[in-house]
Amino acid sequence: MDGPGPRAMRSKSQLQAAIRDGGRAVLVVNARSRRGRRLFDRARELLDAAGLRFVETVPVTDPARLREIFTGVLALEPDLVVVGGGDGTVAEAVSHLAHRDAALGVLPLGTTNNFARSLELPLNLKDAVAVLRDGKVADVDVGWVRGTRPDGSGAETDGGRLIFANMVSLGLSVHVAQHVPHGLKRVLGRGAYALTAAWLLPRHEAFRATIRAGDRVQEVTTHQLNVANGAHHSGQRIARDASPDDRLLAVYRLGDERRLRLASATARHQLTGPWRSLREDAFLTTDEVHIATDPPLQVDVDGEIRGRTPVTVRLLGNALRVIVPQSFVDT
Structure with missing residues (x-):
């Protein structure tokens, strides 16, 4: 900084x-x-x-x-x-x-x-x-991410770490962020991302990811993997109990190696997010996670390509002061 x-x-x-x-x-x-x-x-x-x-x-x-x-x-x-x-x-x-x-x-x-x-x-x-x-002043969490540079040179990003507000993403969403037309965004707003994803999905290759959080290890194959600090993705709630003030990172994938599963999983996630809970098996909650992928992938940090895997993501609890509504629960 x-x-x-x-x-x-x-x-x-x-x-x-x-x-x-x-x-x-x-x-x-x-x-x-x-x-x-x-x-x-x-x-x-x-x-x-x-x-x-x-x-x-x-x-x-x-x-x-x-x-x-x-x-x-x-x-x-x-x-x-x-x-x-x-x-x-x-x-x-x-x-x-x-x-x-x-x-x-x-x-x-x-x-x-x-x-x-x-x-x-x-x-x-x-x-x-x-x-x-x-409103009032509240403390909320942010995230810290460390990976290698987007060019794959092996050098660490920005002195080794980046602070982020909402989400770290791997997979199809990275390609969508790179290719969504700005003119289409101005006209359609969030709908521009959905149309761009539908255009890119038939050519997108699944990847394998090894996810380590403490002594827990998961190996998954998917087209999309997210690590969320905030409570929303693509304008939709992730889970009813997700919050930027809960001292948790939420790690979750959308679908598996089958392309059609990504589309259906994304739709289901958006439709059911307000009723789902972070306690469900679909989410891995932690304060630090290490992710390696095969092949190595670019990493989207709050909408910008800021590194490549392997990547470590860590929670920084109550690290940011914000103005929020009086009704916001500040813990």
């Missing part, structure tokens, strides 16, 4: 009081996200009407500069960083704000908004602004 070292951590109540008393706040909006470009001016109007003031407002037109931008934001020593955008923008913010004495506020302006859904945030812009005004 770049930028200045972290200052001493205040309690959640102290940080919340500082924010409510007009503490330093910064607004970063990805103006190239699906809704960010269209809603940037509206977001500023609503934030101003809610009495939220910012020492700096940064519209992002080049996502490649996000790391540089958040490094500059941290140099301002803010109490609150409000981020408007999709899961990729939020993930970059999380990687900088984990273990920092500042809270993350989210305006969900992306396509799937998985992390915002996991925080139980409303997806309506006006209601999301109301949460920033009336």
Whole structure:
């Protein structure tokens, strides 16, 4: 993580009081996200009407500069960083704000908004602004992932580790993320991913994975394997008791080596997620997991290709401070 070292951590109540008393706040909006470009001016109007003031407002037109931008934001020593955008923008913010004495506020302006859904945030812009005004500071979990570089050079990614907010994925979803047309995303939203997956699936090869969590070892053959910190994937709930504040990583596959099983398993997972439990055999829950695959595969970390297998994923409990609705259960 770049930028200045972290200052001493205040309690959640102290940080919340500082924010409510007009503490330093910064607004970063990805103006190239699906809704960010269209809603940037509206977001500023609503934030101003809610009495939220910012020492700096940064519209992002080049996502490649996000790391540089958040490094500059941290140099301002803010109490609150409000981020408007999709899961990729939020993930970059999380990687900088984990273990920092500042809270993350989210305006969900992306396509799937998985992390915002996991925080139980409303997806309506006006209601999301109301949460920033009336919500509370909570601690939630993030994940830590270590693998090798995407080019397979054997060098470790980003000094050996990456912080992520929602999910690490292997398999078909990686190819979908690489090939989904941006124009189709703007028109269809989440539906663009389903159409791209249907197009790619007939040519996708299954892989073997060895999953190690403590003294538990599983060997599976599948087209899709996920390690979730959050509660949502592709805009749908993973399980009724999944939460970014449960001190658990949830490891699960979708289907087996048969392509049609992937399609049916994905549909079943999306339809039954709100009623399933992490205690079911379909999930392996842990605070650390090591995954090796045959053949080695690229790894998707919160929507970006950030490494290759083998990969280690670890939970960092209560490592991120966020603004959530008062109804959010903070443990």
